[in-house]
Amino acid sequence: MYNSQICTIVRCANFYRIIFSNRHRREIVYRIRQSPLVKKIGFNRIVLFLVLLAMYCFFAVFAKNFVSYNRLLSAMNYAYFLGFLSLGVTFVIATGGIDFSIGPVMFCAAIMSGYLLTHYHWPLWLCLISSVVIGMLYGTLNGYLVAYKSVPSFITSMAIMQISKGVASVFTKAQSVSWPQLVQENGWYRNLIKTRVGNTYIPVGMIILLTTAIICAIVLNKTKMGRYLLSLGSNKEAVWLSGVNVKKWEMIAYIICGTLAGIAAIFFVAAYTTVQPGYGDQYNNEAIAGCVMGGTSMGGGLASIGGTFIGVMIISILQEGILAIGLNKNYQLVITGIIVIVAVYLDVISRQKRN
Amino acid sequence: MGEIILTMKGIDKTFPGVHALDNVDFELCRGEVHALMGENGAGKSTLMKVLTGIYKKDKGTIIYDGKTVEFTNPREAQQAGIVIVHQELNMLGHLTVAQNIFIGREFMKGIRIDDERMNVEAARLFKRLNINIDPTEKMSNLTVGKQQMCEIAKAISHEAKIIVFDEPTAALTESEVNELFEIIRDLKKKDIGIIYITHRMDEIKLITDRVSVMRDGAYVGTLISKDSTKNDIVNMMVGRVIYEEPKTESKVAEDAPVVLKVEGLNAGKLVRDVSFELHKGEILGFSGLMGAGRTETAKAIIGADPKESGDIYVNGKKVEINTPEDAVKCGIGYLSEDRKRYGLMLQRNVAENSTITFLENFMKGIFIDNKKENNETEKYIESLAIKTPGIDQLIINLSGGNQQKVILTKWLVRNCDILIFDEPTRGIDVGAKSDIYKLMNELVKEGKSIIMISSELPEILRMSDRIIVMCEGRKSGELRIEEASQEKIMHLATLRN
Numbered sequence: 001m002y003n004s005q006i007c008t009i010v011r012c013a014n015f016y017r018i019i020f021s022n023r024h025r026r027e028i029v030y031r032i033r034q035s036p037l038v039k040k041i042g043f044n045r046i047v048l049f050l051v052l053l054a055m056y057c058f059f060a061v062f063a064k065n066f067v068s069y070n071r072l073l074s075a076m077n078y079a080y081f082l083g084f085l086s087l088g089v090t091f092v093i094a095t096g097g098i099d100f101s102i103g104p105v106m107f108c109a110a111i112m113s114g115y116l117l118t119h120y121h122w123p124l125w126l127c128l129i130s131s132v133v134i135g136m137l138y139g140t141l142n143g144y145l146v147a148y149k150s151v152p153s154f155i156t157s158m159a160i161m162q163i164s165k166g167v168a169s170v171f172t173k174a175q176s177v178s179w180p181q182l183v184q185e186n187g188w189y190r191n192l193i194k195t196r197v198g199n200t201y202i203p204v205g206m207i208i209l210l211t212t213a214i215i216c217a218i219v220l221n222k223t224k225m226g227r228y229l230l231s232l233g234s235n236k237e238a239v240w241l242s243g244v245n246v247k248k249w250e251m252i253a254y255i256i257c258g259t260l261a262g263i264a265a266i267f268f269v270a271a272y273t274t275v276q277p278g279y280g281d282q283y284n285n286e287a288i289a290g291c292v293m294g295g296t297s298m299g300g301g302l303a304s305i306g307g308t309f310i311g312v313m314i315i316s317i318l319q320e321g322i323l324a325i326g327l328n329k330n331y332q333l334v335i336t337g338i339i340v341i342v343a344v345y346l347d348v349i350s351r352q353k354r355n
Numbered sequence: 356m357g358e359i360i361l362t363m364k365g366i367d368k369t370f371p372g373v374h375a376l377d378n379v380d381f382e383l384c385r386g387e388v389h390a391l392m393g394e395n396g397a398g399k400s401t402l403m404k405v406l407t408g409i410y411k412k413d414k415g416t417i418i419y420d421g422k423t424v425e426f427t428n429p430r431e432a433q434q435a436g437i438v439i440v441h442q443e444l445n446m447l448g449h450l451t452v453a454q455n456i457f458i459g460r461e462f463m464k465g466i467r468i469d470d471e472r473m474n475v476e477a478a479r480l481f482k483r484l485n486i487n488i489d490p491t492e493k494m495s496n497l498t499v500g501k502q503q504m505c506e507i508a509k510a511i512s513h514e515a516k517i518i519v520f521d522e523p524t525a526a527l528t529e530s531e532v533n534e535l536f537e538i539i540r541d542l543k544k545k546d547i548g549i550i551y552i553t554h555r556m557d558e559i560k561l562i563t564d565r566v567s568v569m570r571d572g573a574y575v576g577t578l579i580s581k582d583s584t585k586n587d588i589v590n591m592m593v594g595r596v597i598y599e600e601p602k603t604e605s606k607v608a609e610d611a612p613v614v615l616k617v618e619g620l621n622a623g624k625l626v627r628d629v630s631f632e633l634h635k636g637e638i639l640g641f642s643g644l645m646g647a648g649r650t651e652t653a654k655a656i657i658g659a660d661p662k663e664s665g666d667i668y669v670n671g672k673k674v675e676i677n678t679p680e681d682a683v684k685c686g687i688g689y690l691s692e693d694r695k696r697y698g699l700m701l702q703r704n705v706a707e708n709s710t711i712t713f714l715e716n717f718m719k720g721i722f723i724d725n726k727k728e729n730n731e732t733e734k735y736i737e738s739l740a741i742k743t744p745g746i747d748q749l750i751i752n753l754s755g756g757n758q759q760k761v762i763l764t765k766w767l768v769r770n771c772d773i774l775i776f777d778e779p780t781r782g783i784d785v786g787a788k789s790d791i792y793k794l795m796n797e798l799v800k801e802g803k804s805i806i807m808i809s810s811e812l813p814e815i816l817r818m819s820d821r822i823i824v825m826c827e828g829r830k831s832g833e834l835r836i837e838e839a840s841q842e843k844i845m846h847l848a849t850l851r852n
Contacts, residue, residue, distance in 0.1 A: 233702075239700070239711060240679055242679070243682065245678075
């Protein structure tokens with residue numbers, strides 16, 4: 001009896017050693033990676049999803065009243081506009097470029113169209129459209145310079161970041177713009193993120209964001225455009241020599257990115273109503289972090305819309321969670337900054353491994 | 356040959372899913388040139404990476420200079436006297452020769468770098484090796500061959516006892532090769548052990564003492580170079596006999612229609628007034644030294660480089676080609692000499708790399724028809740004998756020869772009538788080489804026409820129906836295969852006018 005117990009303990013210890021010996025661990029990870037289901041969804045995405053769950057559980061334990069529908073809705077306020085930004089920048093990063101202008105462009109679109117609404121009394125529907133168009137114009141300018149004039153995307157997008165901030169300030173004479181509240185006239189646009197039905201809110205924003213994400217995923221993986229974007233991100237010269245009009249396709253990536261930033265503007269004001277000129281930079285990093293965390297490679301050629309979506313969720317929950325455990329807004333900046341570095345660092349490592 | 360300086364015994368290395376080295380033995384003596392041969396993916400590079408500490412071995416022992424060693428990084432190996440001269444040179448073009456040689460261990464004068472002393476030391480080093488290079492010259496001004504010699508000098512300056520050459524002659528001209536061999540013979544006399552990785556059979560007899568052959572990660576055997584024949588080695592490498600004899604006469608009729616005509620093409624310094632015709636069903640060889648302007652001519656034709664002047668006619672009709680897109684529309688496909696830089700999309704899979712030229716053909720509405728794409732790719736994987744675990748395998752995981760076949764596939768998928776192959780067999784193994792030769796012969800039989808740019812004279816003589824030789828951007832001669840010989844081509848290639 002006693003003996004057999006010892007035997008069991010020894011066996012367990014042995015088993016433990018086997019599991020955690022380097023070689024077997026690698027073998028096990030390799031087996032898991034090769035199983036068809038994991039291959040289909042993607043190993044990294046599964047890990048990322050587990051990180052999201054773990055994080056939620058962490059806040060659920062350590063923050064007061066974190067687990068509630070309303071809390072989740074408020075976290076999603078952040079996720080909607082960030083999601084659109086991040087989806088857009090995924091296309092640009094897939095081509096091997098980068099866009100640091102999306103945050104300020106989103107602000108510029110929100111401010112200008114808001115000003116048109118409140119000061120020039122344009123109809124609301126036209127203002128919403130103009131927001132999208134403004135984003136698209138910035139994206140087109142950016143894409144033209146990068147694709148046709150071969151200016152590095154790093155530089156053009158930095159410049160456009162400044163231009164968009166400046167334009168917004170000039171347009172409103174440096175005043176902040178407040179979009180109408182739900183109860184006011186023209187306030188129905190706020191229903192775009194959540195609509196009250198009876199006593200509960202329906203997260204309309206989530207439905208729209210998910211639909212957009214699915215469309216983006218289809219575009220990226222199933223259409224000619226997506227194939228070309230990923231291919232030219234992998235090796236632009238090779239695609240060019242294969243007889244593809246790479247300039248056109250590269251520019252389109254930036255247009256998509258700008259347009260989605262214009263849409264993001266609508267969801268930003270729907271959540272927060274007030275926009276101040278001169279801000280918006282921090283959302284660049286958060287959007288890029290969400291994208292890179294999700295498995296889109298900074299080197300181009302690899303992108304995952306599903307990953308971007310989960311990455312955005314992680315960042316949004318984190319923003320809400322940090323406040324919920326009693327830390328102030330400044331900690332958000334520190335922690336998101338660290339996440340950006342870690343995500344990009346992991347990307348660099350995996351690229352080195354591949355080579 | 357002196358005493359044994361290096362013994363590798365029972366080296367074993369496994370990557371997830373691949374047994375890269377399987378119980379490999381290797382031995383090197385002082386003053387010996389020991390060739391290491393095998394097809395791509397046979398494990399030669401992996402073995403050398405284990406030796407120099409880039410990879411950690413799973414099993415086996417390395418005895419170097421009488422002691423058991425295990426290097427953890429290349430720097431340690433270098434300090435112990437084992438140096439690799441890489442195939443791709445790691446030189447910094449904007450620095451001088453001397454600065455490159457002493458990089459990382461510059462002579463200092465206080466806090467300033469003592470350039471003068473470095474120049475003197477470098478000059479002394481060159482003199483010792485009988486190399487004629489000015490140490491104050493900028494590295495980017497040197498030819499590839501001279502740069503390689505600097506790399507060798509750098510290796511010697513590390514007090515190397517073993518030098519590993521990884522395909523040193525892949526980018527050299529004939530005369531540079533001879534110069535290199537002189538240096539290697541000199542190194543032998545200095546009792547330095549040399550491991551010589553190569554794909555070129557002709558070099559084995561010329562320069563090496565012994566040949567070790569690897570196949571699929573395993574050690575096959577070692578031969579004494581002077582007692583073995585080409586076929587012996589090839590048999591060991593691939594386990595089957597393959598060898599094609601040179602072409603003796605053109606297979607193209609005199610009156611075959613002209614499919615491509617280039618007239619008075621000018622584009623930069625290296626394409627001056629080039630005119631030629633390509634006939635249907637012909638393999639037109641482009642020969643010449645490095646920097647003769649062959650690749651530049653091809654790039655100007657397909658619109659990858661801007662043209663200054665000149666006319667291009669396809670099937671008798673004058674065409675405007677300003678971008679590669681236009682070229683592809685005219686049915687001209689260009690296979691680049693630098694497959695990593697201009698050919699492969701490393702992060703994408705085999706199917707995606709194969710169909711990039713003709714995606715329009717695989718559309719179903721706005722969506723890509725994956726089934727059609729996969730079927731088509733599968734077809735070519737089979738017919739070209741591409742070794743890959745599947746069509747969804749990332750191309751980076753394939754060996755060089757198989758990568759080359761995939762890039763070829765993309766032009767077969769596009770079904771171009773005129774194919775420009777720039778160094779189609781550079782850096783690939785004998786088996787894949789022979790497959791590609793066979794494919795080219797089949798293509799011309801189907802009525803396609805091929806321009807083959809090659810630096811290897813045996814390849815030019817074996818494959819071409821007609822040969823154009825270039826020198827310093829000009830066409831210096833044209834030979835029919837019946838009258839061509841290595842000597843004649845070399846004469847034209849150095850004919851400066």
